[in-house]
Amino acid sequence: MxxxxxxxxxxxxxxxxxxxxxxxxxxxxxxxxxxxxxxxxxxxxxxxxxxxxxxxxxxxxxxxxxxxxxxxxxxxxxxxxxxxxxxxxxxxxxxxxxxxxxxxxxxxxxxxxxxxxxxxxxxxxxxxxxxxxxxxxxxxxxxxxxxxxxxxxxxxxxxxxxxxxxxxxxxxxxxxxxxxxxxxxxxxxxxxxxxxxxxxxxxxxxxxxxxxxxxxxxxxRTPGRTAAPSSDQPPARTGNHPPANQPPAHTPARPANETTDETAAQATSEAITETANAPAGEAPDGPAGASTRVDR
Structure with missing residues (x-):
C-alpha cells in the first residue's frame, strides 16, 4: 500500500x-x-x-x-x-x-x-x-x-x-x-x-x-523513502564515526618529554630482561648503543 x-x-x-x-x-x-x-x-x-x-x-x-x-x-x-x-x-x-x-x-x-x-x-x-x-x-x-x-x-x-x-x-x-x-x-x-x-x-x-x-x-505520511531505524536496531555506522548516542573518545595530548622518558624506560626494562636471560659471560647490547653492565 x-x-x-x-x-x-x-x-x-x-x-x-x-x-x-x-x-x-x-x-x-x-x-x-x-x-x-x-x-x-x-x-x-x-x-x-x-x-x-x-x-x-x-x-x-x-x-x-x-x-x-x-x-x-x-x-x-x-x-x-x-x-x-x-x-x-x-x-x-x-x-x-x-x-x-x-x-x-x-x-x-x-x-x-x-x-x-x-x-x-x-x-x-x-x-x-x-x-x-x-x-x-x-x-x-x-x-x-x-x-x-x-x-x-x-x-x-x-x-x-x-x-x-x-x-x-x-x-x-x-x-x-x-x-x-x-x-x-x-x-x-x-x-x-x-x-x-x-x-x-x-x-x-x-x-x-x-x-x-x-x-x-x-x-x-508514507514511510517508504526515508524510513527511520527501529528502536531495537542500532543505527548503521558509516566510516569511523561513533554511534549517535556515544560521545567520541577524547585522548588528551601528551607532552613530548613525557613520551621520550617513557620510551627510554621501556628500552631499559627490555635490556634488563635480556641480561637476566642471557648465558653467563655474555653481555647484551644496551639501549641506543649504550653498554649495560650487570654485576654477578
Whole structure:
C-alpha cells in the first residue's frame, strides 16, 4: 500500500498549475448560475417566454435527428456511463497515472450526485411530477469531457491559454451535444441542461483540487523513502564515526618529554630482561648503543 501511495504522490497533478486561477473563476461563475436558475425556476412546470418557444421548437425531433439524440442519451444512462468511464480509467492506468484514475471516477460521480441532491430542493417538474432541474445526463457527459481536457492538458504541458482553450472547447461541445439530446427527447427544459452543465463546471475542478491535496497528504505520511531505524536496531555506522548516542573518545595530548622518558624506560626494562636471560659471560647490547653492565 505504501508503494501505491508513493506512486500516487509522484503522479502528475490532475489540475494543471497554469489553469488553477482560471478554473477558480469558472467555478465561482458556475455556482452563481446554478443558484440563480434554481431560485428562478423553483417549483415551476412548463417554461414560458423564450425558453418555452425554444423547448417546443427542439422537442420531439424525428428522423435521423431523433436517432442521434437517442445515441447520445445512451452515454448518460448507467450502462453507457459505466462503459465510458471504464475507458477513461483504463487509459489512466495504462499511462501509470493512478491519481488520474481516481480523479476520473470521483469527478464524474460527484456532479451526478449533486444533481440528484438539487432536484428535490429546486422542485422543478416536467410531464407531471418528474423532477428536471438540473440535468444529470448533461452534468455527467460534461464532467467526462472536463476530466479528459484537464488530463490531456497536464500531460502535454499546455500553458494557461492553450489549456483553457482545450478544456473549454471539450466542455462546451459535450454540454451542447448532450443538452440538445435531452431537450430533443423531451427529457429536460433548456435551462435544465444549462444548469447541469454548470454543475459539472463547478464540481469537477473542485474535485480535482481535493484529489490532489489528499494524494499529497497521504503520500506524505508514507514511510517508504526515508524510513527511520527501529528502536531495537542500532543505527548503521558509516566510516569511523561513533554511534549517535556515544560521545567520541577524547585522548588528551601528551607532552613530548613525557613520551621520550617513557620510551627510554621501556628500552631499559627490555635490556634488563635480556641480561637476566642471557648465558653467563655474555653481555647484551644496551639501549641506543649504550653498554649495560650487570654485576654477578
Amino acid at each position: 505504501s508503494a501505491d501511495l508513493s506512486r500516487m504522490r509522484m503522479s502528475r497533478a490532475v489540475v494543471p498549475q497554469p489553469l488553477r486561477a482560471w478554473l477558480g473563476v469558472v467555478v465561482g461563475l458556475a455556482v452563481l448560475v446554478v443558484a440563480a436558475f434554481g431560485v428562478g425556476h423553483a417549483g415551476d412546470g412548463e417554461p414560458g417566454g423564450a425558453e418555452g418557444r425554444l423547448w417546443r421548437a427542439v422537442n420531439g425531433a424525428q428522423g435521423p435527428g431523433r436517432s442521434v439524440a437517442h445515441a447520445l442519451d445512451f452515454w448518460g444512462e448507467p450502462a453507457g456511463a459505466a462503459a465510458l468511464l471504464a475507458v477513461v480509467v483504463a487509459a489512466c492506468l495504462l499511462l501509470r497515472q493512478p491519481r488520474a484514475a481516481v480523479f476520473a471516477v470521483v469527478a464524474t460521480a460527484a456532479p451526478v450526485v449533486a444533481t440528484k441532491l438539487l432536484k428535490p430542493v429546486v422542485g422543478r417538474t416536467i410531464y407531471g411530477d418528474n423532477l428536471s432541474y438540473p440535468s444529470g445526463h448533461t452534468a455527467f457527459f460534461t464532467a467526462v469531457a472536463l476530466v479528459a481536457g484537464l488530463l490531456v492538458s497536464g500531460r502535454l504541458g499546455l500553458g494557461r491559454a492553450a489549456g483553457a482553450l482545450l478544456v473549454g472547447i471539450l466542455a462546451l461541445a459535450a454540454g451542447a451535444a448532450m443538452g440538445w439530446a435531452q431537450v430533443a427527447l423531451g427529457a429536460h427544459y433548456p435551462t435544465d441542461v444549462l444548469g447541469g452543465w454548470c454543475v459539472a463546471l463547478a464540481v469537477v475542478p473542485a474535485t480535482g483540487w481535493l484529489v490532489d491535496g489528499a494524494a499529497d497528504r497521504l503520500a506524505g
